[in-house]
Amino acid sequence: MKIAVCIKRVPVMDVKFRIAADGKSIDETGLKFDVNDFDLWAVEAALQLKEKTGEGEVVVFSLGPDAVQEQIRKALSMGVDRGVHLKADRVGGDPLSIARALTAELKATQWDVIFFGKVAIDSADQSVGPMVAELLGLPCVSAISSLEIASGRGTAKRELESASEIVEFPLPVVLTVDEGLNKERLPSLKGIMAAKKKPLESKPAQIDGGTLNIVRMELPPERAAGRIIGEGAAAVPELIRLLQTEAKVL
Amino acid sequence: MANVFAFAEQRGGELRKVALEAVTAARTIADATGGGEVHALLVGAPGIAARAAALGAHGADVVHVAEHAAFANANPEAAAALAAAVLKQANARSAVFAASAEGRDLAPRVAAKLGVGLASDVTEISASGDSIQVKHPTHTGKVIATIALTGNPAIVAIRPNVFAPKPNARAGRVETAAPPLDPAASRVVVREMRGGGKAKLDLSEAPVIVSGGRGLKAAENFKLVEDLAAAFGNAAVGATRAVTDDGWRPHSDQIGQTGRVVSPELYVAVGISGAIQHLAGMRTSRTIVAINKDKEAPIFKLADYGIVGDVFEILPPLIEAVRAARAHKG
Numbered sequence: 001m002k003i004a005v006c007i008k009r010v011p012v013m014d015v016k017f018r019i020a021a022d023g024k025s026i027d028e029t030g031l032k033f034d035v036n037d038f039d040l041w042a043v044e045a046a047l048q049l050k051e052k053t054g055e056g057e058v059v060v061f062s063l064g065p066d067a068v069q070e071q072i073r074k075a076l077s078m079g080v081d082r083g084v085h086l087k088a089d090r091v092g093g094d095p096l097s098i099a100r101a102l103t104a105e106l107k108a109t110q111w112d113v114i115f116f117g118k119v120a121i122d123s124a125d126q127s128v129g130p131m132v133a134e135l136l137g138l139p140c141v142s143a144i145s146s147l148e149i150a151s152g153r154g155t156a157k158r159e160l161e162s163a164s165e166i167v168e169f170p171l172p173v174v175l176t177v178d179e180g181l182n183k184e185r186l187p188s189l190k191g192i193m194a195a196k197k198k199p200l201e202s203k204p205a206q207i208d209g210g211t212l213n214i215v216r217m218e219l220p221p222e223r224a225a226g227r228i229i230g231e232g233a234a235a236v237p238e239l240i241r242l243l244q245t246e247a248k249v250l
Numbered sequence: 251m252a253n254v255f256a257f258a259e260q261r262g263g264e265l266r267k268v269a270l271e272a273v274t275a276a277r278t279i280a281d282a283t284g285g286g287e288v289h290a291l292l293v294g295a296p297g298i299a300a301r302a303a304a305l306g307a308h309g310a311d312v313v314h315v316a317e318h319a320a321f322a323n324a325n326p327e328a329a330a331a332l333a334a335a336v337l338k339q340a341n342a343r344s345a346v347f348a349a350s351a352e353g354r355d356l357a358p359r360v361a362a363k364l365g366v367g368l369a370s371d372v373t374e375i376s377a378s379g380d381s382i383q384v385k386h387p388t389h390t391g392k393v394i395a396t397i398a399l400t401g402n403p404a405i406v407a408i409r410p411n412v413f414a415p416k417p418n419a420r421a422g423r424v425e426t427a428a429p430p431l432d433p434a435a436s437r438v439v440v441r442e443m444r445g446g447g448k449a450k451l452d453l454s455e456a457p458v459i460v461s462g463g464r465g466l467k468a469a470e471n472f473k474l475v476e477d478l479a480a481a482f483g484n485a486a487v488g489a490t491r492a493v494t495d496d497g498w499r500p501h502s503d504q505i506g507q508t509g510r511v512v513s514p515e516l517y518v519a520v521g522i523s524g525a526i527q528h529l530a531g532m533r534t535s536r537t538i539v540a541i542n543k544d545k546e547a548p549i550f551k552l553a554d555y556g557i558v559g560d561v562f563e564i565l566p567p568l569i570e571a572v573r574a575a576r577a578h579k580g
Binding site (some may be wrong): 011013014016017019024026037038093094095096097099121122123124125126127128129130131133134135139140141142143145155158159160161162163164165166167168169170173178179180210211212213214215216217218219220223224225226227228229230231232233235236237239240242243244247249250 | 261323324326327330349350351352354355357358359361362363365366367368369370371383386387388389390391392393394395396397398399400401404410437438439440441442443444445450451452453454455457458482486494501502504507508509515516526527530533534536537538539540545549550551552553554555556557558559560563564567568571572575576579
C-alpha cells in the first residue's frame, strides 16, 4: 500500500505572538516550532495502516522553507519511510495555492491513501485536504475520528455538531484526521538514529499568488482583567445578581 | 449589481441555524455591493422544499432546491458539484457557507472546482463596491488576520453563532435545481447518522455553555455540570481536553485548541484551571464565569466573575439559584 501524508510546520502556541514589521505576518523571532498536532495523528494513522497491511511505503510531504526539514525528520523518526520537501520560501495565505503545489507533486504517484491533518492550528483554514482531493479527482472524507480499511474499501466516523456519521468510501482516497483517531507514537532513540539515514528529497515547489491576500494581522483586543467576586457558596447570590443586572444573561 | 450565493444546511429535514446565518450574511453582502439577489441552495430528501420559505424570510430572493433520497444525509460530492453549478448559473459574485462540520467539508471542494481560494472560519465581513474583506482568527485565536478576497466568486465560510439570523422578507422564489452528478452515484456514502436529535442543543448554537474540567474529579460528577446546564435551560455542556482524553466525555465535547471553538453569551467554567489550549477555544465568549478552588488558576485572569472554592460546595446552591431566577422570570 502506498500512503502519503502531508504535514505542516507550525509555531508552538503557548506564547504571546507579536506581529512582524510588515503588519501582515507573525514575528517568528524566538518561536518554537513543531509538527501540527493533527498532522502527527495523520502520520500515526498512516504508520498503523502500513503496519496492519504488512507492506508498502509511507511518504511524508511538507511545503515551506528549508526549516520544514526538521518536521520531516521528526516524521521519519516516528517510522515514515522517506520525506519530500517542497521548497517555497513564501507560502502565502491561499489554501488553494497550497493545494495546487501539493497536487503537482502528489499526482505523479498512484497513492492508495493520502492523509492530512484536519486543520493547521496556525492558519486555521481546514481546506487544503479536500481541495487536493478535488484537484486529483479523488474521493475525500474529512475530519475522521475512526478508520477501518480492508479490501480496497474503508469506513470512517466523522464527528458533526452533536452527532456523528459513519461514512463508507473506496480507495484511493484522501482522508483528513481529527483528534480522537489515535495517539501519536513518540520517536524512539533508534527511530531518531534511523531517521538521519532515511531519504529526504528537496525540490522547488510551484506556488501561485492565489486569490486571498492577507492585508493585516493584529492581536485581538485584550479582555478586561478578570475579577474574583467572592469565595465559596456565599458568593452565589452575588454571582446571580451580576448575571442578571450587569451581564444580563439570566 | 452582484448576486450572492448561500448554502443552506439542513439535518434530518430541518434547517440548521447556520442556514439562516448564511442567508443573513449573504443578504448583508448583497445589500452592501449594490443590491443583487441572494440565491440560496437547499438540498435534502424529498419534502425539503417546504423549508425554503424560512430562507426567503431571511433574505433569499431565490431558493434553488434539489430533492433526492441520496441527499437525506450529507453527500458532499454531489452537493459540491451542484453548488458550483448553481453559483455559476446564478452569476454569483460571492458565496457564503457555514464553517460547520458539513460546510468546512463542502466549501473547499466548491472553491477548488471554481479555481478560487476560500476564506474559512470568518468572524466579520466588510463588503463595498467590488471588494470583500473578512476577518479570520488564526493561531488559536491569538491573532486576527484581515483577508482581501480577489477571486471571482469570493467564497467565505462563516463561523457559527457569530452572524445572527435577521428576518428580512424576500420573495424566496423556489426553483428546482438539477444536480450535475447523480446523487445516488457518489463514491463516498454516509451509511448511518448517530445522534443529532433536536432535543440536544449543540455547542456551536448554545447561548450558554457550562464546561467541566479535571476539578470535577470523576466522570460521574459531570452530573453537576449537566444539572447546571439544565437549570439555564438554553445551555450545552462542554469539557476540557484532559476530561475527553480520560474518556469522561466524548471528544466532540472538547473545547479548545484541537477541539471546538465557541463564543457563547455566557461561558461557565467549572473546575477548569484554564490551560492555554482550553482558553484558545472559549476566550471570545461574551461573559465568562469561573469556579475553581485555586485562586491562582489562569482562568481567573480571563473570568468576568470568578468564585474561588470547592465546586462540590458551590454548584448545588448555584443550580438552585439559577433555577429560581429562571422560574421567577417566568
